[in-house]
Every structure is written in structure tokens, then in C-alpha cells.
Amino acid sequence: MKSIKLLLLAGVLFLGVNAVSAQSKIGHINAQELVASMPETKAMQEELKKIAQTYDTEYKSQGSALQAKLQKYDAEAATQTDTENAKRAKEVEDIRKKIQLYAQQAQQELQKKEFDLYKPIEEKAQKAIEDVAQEKGILYVFDSSPGKGLIVKKGEDLMTAVKAKLGIN
Secondary structure (H helix, E strand, C coil): CHHHHHHHHHHHHHHHHHHHHHCCEEEEECHHHHHHHCHHHHHHHHHHHHHHHHHHHHHHHHHHHHHHHHHHHHHHHHHCCHHHHHHHHHHHHHHHHHHHHHHHHHHHHHHHHHHHHHHHHHHHHHHHHHHHHHHHCEEEEEECCCCCCCCCCCCEECHHHHHHHHCCC
């Protein structure tokens, strides 16, 4: 009899724990929208724009210098020897390759800079989401950004709380 009571008590406790865990709170947030609304993201975009303009100015400058050299060489081609014209053609081709390499390196550096600037912003957003979820007792937070796979939004939307935590209006 005593073992039946003990077994019954254990069963009730087990079912009670399962019922509590079955009612786990779930939340969702559009992480892309959150990061886009952060002032750090706007500052990052401005900095990247300035860097891109610097690269673009240099690229155009190199292109203009090449164009001027081409015009000069074309104008002088009739008065130069075939050897000199071949030498000049190779020089022009080398400059073109150098300009293409510059453009590729500029693009790579810009992408690296974007990654370096974006990472701390993303980490700050993630920390704020985690903090708000913990404060609200939410165990699971799904990303409701387009294309992230969230189909049903029945959990709590944390956007307002996370923005408040980050001081964003």
C-alpha cells in the first residue's frame, strides 16, 4: 500500500513537471529589423559608404590616368617603332591588370571591413535578445526575419522589449 502511494506521488510529480515544461514560453523577433534599427548599424553604413567612395575615387583616378596614356600613345603610335609600340601596349596591359587587381582588393577589403564592423553590432543585439528572454522567462526565441523559416507567430514578440533594452525608439 505504501509503495502504491509512493508510486502514485512520483507519477503526479512527473506529470506536473512535464506539464510545466510543456508550457515553456516561446518568443520571436525579427533580428534583421532589430539590427537595421540600431544606431550602430547606421554609423557602420556611413563609414562603409565613405570607404567605398575613397576606393571609387582612386579607381576612377587610375582609369583616367590610363585613358590619358592611351590617348597619348595612340597619337604617337605612327611616329614610334614597332618595338616601342609593342612595349607601350604591354605597359598599358600591365596597368589594366593593376587597376583590375586594385578593384578586387578594394572589394575584398570593403567586405572585410563590413564584417569587422557588423560582428559587434550583431553580438550586442544577440546579448540584448538573450537578456530580455531571460528577464521574461522565455526559453526559446525564434528569428522571424523573412526567409528564416518561422511559420507561426504565436509566441511573444520581443522587438519592443529588446529595442527598449538597447535604448532604441
